[in-house]
Amino acid sequence: MLASSTVENYLKAIHMGANGLRPGQRLLPMGQLAASLGVTPGTATTMAKTLADAGLAEYEPYAGVALTSQGERLAGLVLRRHRLVELFLVRVMGFGWDEVHDEAEHLEHVVSDRLIERIDEMLGHPEVDPHGDPIPNADGAIVTQPQDTLLTCPVGQPVVVTRVLDQNRAFLQFVETNQLKPGETIRVEGRDESADSVVVSGSSDRRLALGTRAASKLQVRAAG
Amino acid sequence: MLASSTVENYLKAIHMGANGLRPGQRLLPMGQLAASLGVTPGTATTMAKTLADAGLAEYEPYAGVALTSQGERLAGLVLRRHRLVELFLVRVMGFGWDEVHDEAEHLEHVVSDRLIERIDEMLGHPEVDPHGDPIPNADGAIVTQPQDTLLTCPVGQPVVVTRVLDQNRAFLQFVETNQLKPGETIRVEGRDESADSVVVSGSSDRRLALGTRAASKLQVRAAG
DNA sequence: CATATAGTTTTGAGCGGTCAAAAACAAGAA
DNA sequence: TTCTTGTTTTTGACCGCTCAAAACTATATG
Known part of the structure; x- marks a missing residue:
């Protein structure tokens, strides 16, 4: 099962990118994906196919890419780690809410399940991070009502x-x-x-x- | 300046390995380095040369490798992060001293200077980690008297x-x-x-x- | 419909890290 | 000194990730 930090970043980027698509649009174009990752479109294409082969994404040439439910789940888990870490850094470590993003960006790929669950517990199973972003549950599912x-x-x-x-x-x-x-x-x-x-x-x-x-x-x- | 987690692991391994050498011996043999990293001797050789080129180690063919003062400093910084993280996990996060090593092994490559100094402060600038291993200072220097x-x-x-x-x-x-x-x-x-x-x-x-x-x-x- | 343009895919290449296997070496035994 | 043994180095290859540049759509425009 494919899961390097690179893969995790692509999953996150596809997930996020898909939330900024005009309604009706389902697939995230390569250009957009590439731009959000600071990577060449060709590179994004290659990775999209890799993700598709692994069953994490659906890739349609010249159209774009979308996460499968499995990919969505993994993306959710990365987001969960990211957001719990952010909240932890603010609440426990005393950092400002504007200075924890980059740190979390690194930690999200490395923090174990044990540790993340400990953090979750210590914070009282919070629902949102310091920016108000919802924290996915331990299955990677995100509950989010339109606002x-x-x-x-x-x-x-x-x-x-x-x-x-x-x-x-x-x-x-x-x-x-x-x-x-x-x-x-x-x-x-x-x-x-x-x-x-x-x-x-x-x-x-x-x-x-x-x-x-x-x-x-x-x-x-x-x-x- | 060369500093992937792989490099950091080699520096750590050379540092540690050198502490287990019979006195008089200065250079760590490739075989030992390779074994401690779970890597092929050929791979270790390649890396030793890379480190030497970067000024982090001194490499003598068929004899072994030793850290330069610069390499020693970097190794010390890795160890500092590792040990502060271990202590943090035990003291703040409530983990057992026997279950923090692996987590620290990952976090040590990823935790920022800001965070590590915050941890150091929060723990009251401790001198040793839960195993009694000395915590190098912020310059990577290790003060250790024989025991x-x-x-x-x-x-x-x-x-x-x-x-x-x-x-x-x-x-x-x-x-x-x-x-x-x-x-x-x-x-x-x-x-x-x-x-x-x-x-x-x-x-x-x-x-x-x-x-x-x-x-x-x-x-x-x-x-x- | 033909064509220009913007976006996408392919191709060939490179870098970091790794291995297996062949070649080279050091050091002690015969 | 020559051989043997164990270690080290070299070589050629591969995988993951990336790029630049060429080839290729898809779509809108005239």
């Missing part, structure tokens, strides 16, 4: 930030300094389609304008 | 176990169940050259006979 973002949530109603869909450090720091971290309660004051902006206010009544690009990366649920 | 073993320490005097020179799980469990772990106070009641044995007694006055092989793996210092 509103700042672009789709009701205007004028208080909402709680639940998830930040971008691991970029600068963005995370921006989110933190503007008190938009998961758990914060905010409110969308208005949206301006043509200005491409969303105005939000926090508890301190300070207003802040976000581009739709950024706004779409913040998931929320109704407060209460 | 007695059960074969060389004074007879009849109470001594404290300071270090167990064998990571084998069965041996560690034997040590634990017989209360010979680092920190325990014991006494050598006698040695019998021809029977190849050493008799020790613990606090509970229970006596125990060890073969010289095992006795040589337990380092001690005078109690008090």
Whole structure:
């Protein structure tokens, strides 16, 4: 059973990439996969076929690649390790939520089942990591119900930030300094389609304008 | 600067292997290096030359290999990571001292400087790991004064176990169940050259006979 | 429909790490 | 000194992962 860290990274990348596809689209194009891994398209093609041979992915020439349920399961396990490690680094080791991603990126391939279950236990079987990303269960399954973002949530109603869909450090720091971290309660004051902006206010009544690009990366649920 | 996990493992193996050489011997033979890594002698030869080219080792054909000071430093850093991780797993994560070696073997190549220094701090800058092995400092330097073993320490005097020179799980469990772990106070009641044995007694006055092989793996210092 | 363009696959190659087996060597025995 | 034995080095090969560049679709455009 195929499972080098390289393979794990491809599985993760395919899983993640598939979540950014326009609806109806099932297969992730090679170019996208390659770009997300910082690799040549030819390399991605080769690997896609390897994964297909191993039963972890379905590969259609000139169309793209998608994970099989088995591949999805493995990807889930990698994500589980990654996210539990991130949360562990923040909660137990005292790191900032914006500085644990890279470390987790390495540890996720190396941490044993024993250790990861110990971590899970120590953290009280958490459901999400510091960014609000759901933590897959020990079978690699991810339970995730659709959520509103700042672009789709009701205007004028208080909402709680639940998830930040971008691991970029600068963005995370921006989110933190503007008190938009998961758990914060905010409110969308208005949206301006043509200005491409969303105005939000926090508890301190300070207003802040976000581009739709950024706004779409913040998931929320109704407060209460 | 060369530093894959493979290289790190070779550095560690050369360092460790050199500590088991009969005095006067400076170079570790290829056969021994290969055996300790579970690798073919030819492979070890190739790598020895690579390390020499990188300035990490000194390689003399048909004689063996030894670390340069630079190689020694890197080996020390690997050992530092390994041992801090082991101690962390025992003290913070609640694992048994006999079950952390393999995990550390993987983590040692992957854990960042930031994390390892955080661990070091959290543990209060410890000097030894759960087996009593010294923890190199952040420059990779190992401070280690020569110690007695059960074969060389004074007879009849109470001594404290300071270090167990064998990571084998069965041996560690034997040590634990017989209360010979680092920190325990014991006494050598006698040695019998021809029977190849050493008799020790613990606090509970229970006596125990060890073969010289095992006795040589337990380092001690005078109690008090 | 023909063609240009963007995306994809193939091919040939290289690097790191490994092995098996053949060749070379060191050192002691005859 | 010559031979024998055990170790070491060399050679040729392979696997996993990668790239550059050439060959090849698929699709949109004119």
